[in-house]
Amino acid sequence: MDDPVSPMLAKAVDAVPEPDRVEGGLSYEPKWDGFRSIVYVDAEGNVELGSRGSKPLTRYFPELVAALAERLPRGCVLDGEIVVRVGEPGHETLDWEALSQRIHPAASRVTLLAEQTPASFVAFDLLQVDGEEILDAPFSERRAALETMLADVDAPVHLTQTSTDVEVARRWLEEFEGAGLDGVVAKPLAAAYAPGKRVMLKAKHHRTADAVVLGYRVHTSGAGVGSLLLGLYDGDGELRNVGGASAFTAARRLELVEELEPDVVRDEDGEIVRGETDRSRFSSGKDVSYVRLHPRRVVEVRYDQMEGSRFRHTVQFARWRPDRDARSCTFDQLEVPARYDLGTILS
Structure with a gap:
């Protein structure tokens, strides 16, 4: 060939x-x-x-x-x-x-x-x-x-x-x-x-989880929300970044900016406070900044599996959960598959 x-x-x-x-x-x-x-x-x-x-x-x-x-x-x-x-x-x-x-x-x-x-x-x-x-x-x-x-x-x-x-x-x-x-x-x-x-x-596998919205990245077009940054509370009460949710339509990206406006963190002068996620060799030239949000909004997302303490792939937005308290979004809710030996599969 x-x-x-x-x-x-x-x-x-x-x-x-x-x-x-x-x-x-x-x-x-x-x-x-x-x-x-x-x-x-x-x-x-x-x-x-x-x-x-x-x-x-x-x-x-x-x-x-x-x-x-x-x-x-x-x-x-x-x-x-x-x-x-x-x-x-x-x-x-x-x-x-x-x-x-x-x-x-x-x-x-x-x-x-x-x-x-x-x-x-x-x-x-x-x-x-x-x-x-x-x-x-x-x-x-x-x-x-x-x-x-x-x-x-x-x-x-x-x-x-x-x-x-x-x-x-x-x-x-x-x-x-x-x-x-x-x-x-x-x-x-x-x-x-x-x-x-x-x-x-x-x-x-198709699973759902309730996560806290930590912030959002602006879409590469410059208009609207490109992705939501998600967090879960660990056993010590620390809120940890676990991945992101994306794949929004152009119209939905603009709607999300308005929906999230009340949660945007601002400084004393009223300016939007931004944060940065960790860089990797895959994102060395990529803008990793995001608009910080007060960690109080809960979203239900669909995911397939975890990789350590993070979602393995980008997850999908399912719905807002106004009935959930952000502090209740912990790692304990996640399904943990029973261990299985890889060697048995490959033998």
Whole structure:
């Protein structure tokens, strides 16, 4: 394959879909929470790691490139996920924060992190074998070829589990979250690989929480609220930033400015008081300032999972909760999934 392949995508559904939803049935597999990557192994055995946005990941994972070169045949292209696993055997889990730290501009830091937090690759589709593209083959055939190719593969390269049993998939949705996984993906068994198209279906957890609004960022257009900053009280009574809610329409962004005006913090001269969130290497050139609000307004938000003490992804605004006292918005309300060993899933 001379050109980078855009990974096939999934559209969200409310629950694990029934197998008869599509003609030919469905194959279910765990949804991994890592960096989506297309692995290319050329005729000389050189390995390249592409990403969903076509940004090369090769330089950031030298230990994984070496492992893939040893374990994969030449002339193949695989679709899968780069993950970092942490914890002792029997108590392993995925670590998104450790994975995100692997994207670093300094070569010395890349080398150090490759030793401290080595990555793994979980394969779930096969796009080329012996130099021949098989994108037009149904997934059932591509999966069979992938199983043959990786029959004897060992860590840090893994073959994801699959099942055609919807009850097994529903159990995975509940149990595997405890190992840091992100949900369940359903793939039409008869479907060809469709780069950039949302052919697959994904089911993730849907939860709600009541959070305190700490402030808001102005939209990049300069008009209206771009995102709300959210907080929860910890066991010591400290209000901690846990993430943000965004994805408002242009009209709603302007309405929010008016709704939040009574809560805006102002100095003695009546000027708006602003704060700044912590910067990261991903936001070094980004405006991280926000308009501070008195922490008294409560909002109900929809989220899928937590990463440490923060929402893993940007959450969605559900409704205002004027009936809730801000001090009642604590971490205790959050659902904590039962622990599950990642090694059991990968074995």
